[in-house]
Amino acid sequence: MTETVGAVLDRIEAQQVNTLQLKPDAMSLDLLRAVYRSPDIPLAVRIRAAVAALPHEVPRLAVTALVSDQSFAELLERRLKHLSEIENGNGKIIDRAAVETTKPIPRLADRRYRRL
Numbered sequence: 001m002t003e004t005v006g007a008v009l010d011r012i013e014a015q016q017v018n019t020l021q022l023k024p025d026a027m028s029l030d031l032l033r034a035v036y037r038s039p040d041i042p043l044a045v046r047i048r049a050a051v052a053a054l055p056h057e058v059p060r061l062a063v064t065a066l067v068s069d070q071s072f073a074e075l076l077e078r079r080l081k082h083l084s085e086i087e088n089g090n091g092k093i094i095d096r097a098a099v100e101t102t103k104p105i106p107r108l109a110d111r112r113y114r115r116l
Contacts, residue, residue, distance in 0.1 A: 020034045020035065020038060021034070022034060029053060029056050032049045032052055032053035033053060035049035036049040036050040036053065
């Protein structure tokens with residue numbers, strides 16, 4: 001009887017090895033595909049393999065278009081024209097003396113800014 005049990009176990013093991021036939025240079029995605037396509041593997045394991053393989057098989061939907069009223073060429077031409085006006089002295093340049101600035105708040109903790 002032990003010989004028949006051993007033979008049955010060997011046959012089951014041979015079936016499991018043959019179900020997932022992978023090449024020696026196979027990648028992890030190939031293993032996941034073989035697992036979720038094999039009907040011999042339980043459904044829960046196949047679903048988990050399919051979920052793990054999904055991001056590598058199908059691209060995510062994302063917005064890739066930038067919609068604007070002006071084309072890149074028009075924007076570039078306008079900025080180059082403005083730059084040439086500044087270099088020639090015809091453009092508007094802000095006078096530093098006319099701009100009022102405030103002292104920036106220190107980034108370090110200070111006693112004056114503590115709440116009691």
